[in-house]
Amino acid sequence: MTAGSPLRERKKQRTRQALIDAALTLFGSRGFGGVTLDELCDEVEVSKRTFFRYFASKEDVAMAPLEDMWRAFLEGLETADPDGRPLLELMEAALLAALDQVADDAWAGRALLSYRLSRQTPSMDAHTLHFCDSTMRAVLEILHRRLDLPDDARPRLAGDMLVAAWRYALDGWAAGARDRPDGRELAARVRDAVAALPGSLHLTAAPRG
Amino acid sequence: MTAGSPLRERKKQRTRQALIDAALTLFGSRGFGGVTLDELCDEVEVSKRTFFRYFASKEDVAMAPLEDMWRAFLEGLETADPDGRPLLELMEAALLAALDQVADDAWAGRALLSYRLSRQTPSMDAHTLHFCDSTMRAVLEILHRRLDLPDDARPRLAGDMLVAAWRYALDGWAAGARDRPDGRELAARVRDAVAALPGSLHLTAAPRG
DNA sequence: CAACAATATGCCACTCAGTGGCATTCGCTT
DNA sequence: AAGCGAATGCCACTGAGTGGCATATTGTTG
Numbered sequence: 214m215t216a217g218s219p220l221r222e223r224k225k226q227r228t229r230q231a232l233i234d235a236a237l238t239l240f241g242s243r244g245f246g247g248v249t250l251d252e253l254c255d256e257v258e259v260s261k262r263t264f265f266r267y268f269a270s271k272e273d274v275a276m277a278p279l280e281d282m283w284r285a286f287l288e289g290l291e292t293a294d295p296d297g298r299p300l301l302e303l304m305e306a307a308l309l310a311a312l313d314q315v316a317d318d319a320w321a322g323r324a325l326l327s328y329r330l331s332r333q334t335p336s337m338d339a340h341t342l343h344f345c346d347s348t349m350r351a352v353l354e355i356l357h358r359r360l361d362l363p364d365d366a367r368p369r370l371a372g373d374m375l376v377a378a379w380r381y382a383l384d385g386w387a388a389g390a391r392d393r394p395d396g397r398e399l400a401a402r403v404r405d406a407v408a409a410l411p412g413s414l415h416l417t418a419a420p421r422g
Numbered sequence: 423m424t425a426g427s428p429l430r431e432r433k434k435q436r437t438r439q440a441l442i443d444a445a446l447t448l449f450g451s452r453g454f455g456g457v458t459l460d461e462l463c464d465e466v467e468v469s470k471r472t473f474f475r476y477f478a479s480k481e482d483v484a485m486a487p488l489e490d491m492w493r494a495f496l497e498g499l500e501t502a503d504p505d506g507r508p509l510l511e512l513m514e515a516a517l518l519a520a521l522d523q524v525a526d527d528a529w530a531g532r533a534l535l536s537y538r539l540s541r542q543t544p545s546m547d548a549h550t551l552h553f554c555d556s557t558m559r560a561v562l563e564i565l566h567r568r569l570d571l572p573d574d575a576r577p578r579l580a581g582d583m584l585v586a587a588w589r590y591a592l593d594g595w596a597a598g599a600r601d602r603p604d605g606r607e608l609a610a611r612v613r614d615a616v617a618a619l620p621g622s623l624h625l626t627a628a629p630r631g
Numbered sequence: 632c633a634a635c636a637a638t639a640t641g642c643c644a645c646t647c648a649g650t651g652g653c654a655t656t657c658g659c660t661t
Numbered sequence: 662a663a664g665c666g667a668a669t670g671c672c673a674c675t676g677a678g679t680g681g682c683a684t685a686t687t688g689t690t691g
Contacts, residue, residue, distance in 0.1 A: 221658055221667080249647065260670045265649065300625045335552060342555055343548035360627035366590050366615050367622035373586035374579070374622065381575050406575050413576035413583065414620055416509045418569035430638080430687055458676065469641050474678065 229267050231257045236274045237326045245275070245334040272340040276331065278324040279341065283348045286311035290355050300362070301371045304352070305407050308375065309400050316396025325394045328387045345376050378406035438476050438486075440466045445483040446535045454484070454543040481549040485540065487533040488550065492557045495520035499564050509571070510580045513561070514616050517584065518609050525605025534603045537596045554585050587615035 235256045239248045250271055254261050268274040289307045296303075316324075331337040349372040353362075362368045382402035386394070444465045448457045459480055463470050477483040498516045505512075525533075540546040558581040562571075571577045591611035595603070 219659080224658090225668080250649090251647085261649085262651095262671075263669055266668080269649095271648065295627055295629050297626060297628070299623070300627050301623060303627070338555070339548040339552035342551035343544060346547070346551055356627065359630060361630050362627055363625070366587075366618040367625045369590055370583070370586050370615070370619055370622035371625060373589075374583065377579050377582035377586070378575075380582075381578055406579070409575040410579055411623055413579035414508070414510060414623070416572070416576045416580060417506060418504055418509050418512070418565070418571055419506070420504050421568060421570050428688080433687090434639080459678090460676080470678085471642075471680095472640055475639080478678095480677070 228257070228259060228263075232259065232264065232267060232274055233277045233323070237323060237330070240275055240330050241326050245271075245330055245337060270340070272334075272337045275327055275337060276341055276344065278320055278327045280344065281320075282311055282315050282324075283344070285314050287348065287351060287355070289314075290352060291359075295360055300356070300360075300368060301375060301407070301410070304372065304375045305378075305403070308379065309403060312396060312400050312403070316399065318393070318396075321394040321396045321399070325387055328383055332387075345380075349373065349376055374410055375407070378410060379403060382406040437466070437468060437472075441468065441473065441476060441483055442486045442532070446532060446539070449484055449539050450535050454480075454539055454546060479549070481543075481546045484536055484546060485550055485553065487529055487536045489553065490529075491520055491524050491533075492553070494523050496557065496560060496564070498523075499561060500568075504569055509565070509569075509577060510584060510616070510619070513581065513584045514587075514612070517588065518612060521605060521609050521612070525608065527602070527605075530603040530605045530608070533608075534596055537592055541596070554589075558582065558585055583619055584616070587619060588612060591615045 232253070236248075236253055239253060239256065250261055250264060253274075254264050264274075268277075273280075286308055289310050290304075293303060293307050293310075298306075331341045349369075353368055353372055356362060356368065382399060382405070386399045386402050389398075441462070445457075445462055448462060448465065459470055459473060462483075463473050473483075477486075482489075495517055498519050499513075502512060502516050502519075507515075540550045558578075562577055562581055565571060565577065591608060591614070595608045595611050598607075
């Protein structure tokens with residue numbers, strides 16, 4: 214065995230990553246619906262049965278980059294120091310930390326592909342939204358356990374606000390079509406979006422013309 | 423022909439409603455996954471092919487009550503008077519108006535069944551989230567057309583805040599397990615949740631114990 | 632009322648995502 | 662080298678969703 218991890222485990226990780234990369238490539242060039250799982254599995258030389266031991270659905274494999282980031286976010290929250298800060302600020306910091314942790318160049322490229330796919334593919338978009346929502350519920354469970362949160366709407370609303378800001382940031386980041394997507398720029402956009410939250414509460418609108 | 427609407431149209435509406443009611447009943451008693459479309463179609467005496475001319479998916483038929491409300495919301499926004507109010511307040515008013523318009527007793531019962539199903543069924547939850555999100559995009563298109571909105575994050579964040587408040591309200595409403603679900607109570611919960619939005623921005627949390 | 636156009640429905644065969652069961656292979660331990 | 666457990670492959674199956682075409686039902690026109 215080499216470098217810490219058992220061989221079997223490394224092999225699994227390689228298979229998993231190969232499936233993700235092949236999926237993003239194939240979906241990216243021929244569209245999500247234009248590729249069957251059989252084709253994807255042939256490409257990676259894996260049986261369809263095995264695919265479903267790694268991923269819960271066809272959508273799931275293409276969402277992996279985002280899922281990895283949220284997983285890091287959850288882990289970070291377990292040990293984050295509340296420090297008397299507002300809840301939203303605490304979550305923002307944890308999100309930025311998670312992003313910083315996973316967002317190397319390879320991740321940024323995959324995340325960009327993944328996000329663009331999900332905006333083109335209704336079923337992927339739905340899965341992504343669902344994943345964010347259930348992750349946020351897990352977040353609130355952790356926070357309720359660790360902090361003395363009130364039992365009213367505010368914690369959940371704050372969580373949904375963070376998700377809204379995150380999605381807006383991701384949207385702008387993906388729209389700025391660069392060849393070299395950059396994790397730090399995404400982080401900056403997250404900060405901006407969170408900063409825009411208070412102003413959106415009282416934004417007034419005049420009729421046009 | 424009777425009372426305005428052509429006979430053919432009424433027949434279609436009856437078939438549609440029969441499918442919705444049968445779906446909510448069957449899914450409610452045996453679970454979403456415990457009922458096949460063939461069974462549902464047999465129940466209503468309609469071919470599976472016809473089912474898919476009314477609904478885009480198995481999930482869709484069980485989301486109909488919520489979809490109807492959002493449709494009314496969209497229509498209301500087309501003519502709503504901005505009146506110099508904050509955007510969020512404008513959307514809240516339109517949501518409450520739409521709710522008031524569609525929420526008779528029959529609707530409340532169906533909406534309750536529908537929401538509970540979607541909380542038990544991941545694929546339905548995902549579809550619901552996706553529907554809310556794309557509806558909110560349509561909302562913003564309308565508002566950008568009618569009002570002089572800034573081209574930054576704030577309008578979208580405000581929209582997502584309304585959705586967050588709506589979902590929280592629905593959650594509490596459905597949890598208060600009543601035999602006679604009431605549309606007016608849901609409206610009150612929406613008002614409360616929207617009112618809680620500002621406070622959630624700066625909510626601070628002390629460590630437990 | 633008869634013939635016609637338009638639209639809604641039914642039927643059939645098909646693709647493909649996802650699952651269960653079981654035999655096989657592979658990595659690890661002793 | 663032998664044996665254990667985990668990962669994989671293979672096969673058959675269910676069920677959602679679609680396309681094509683024939684049929685029926687409604688609305689319209691002479």
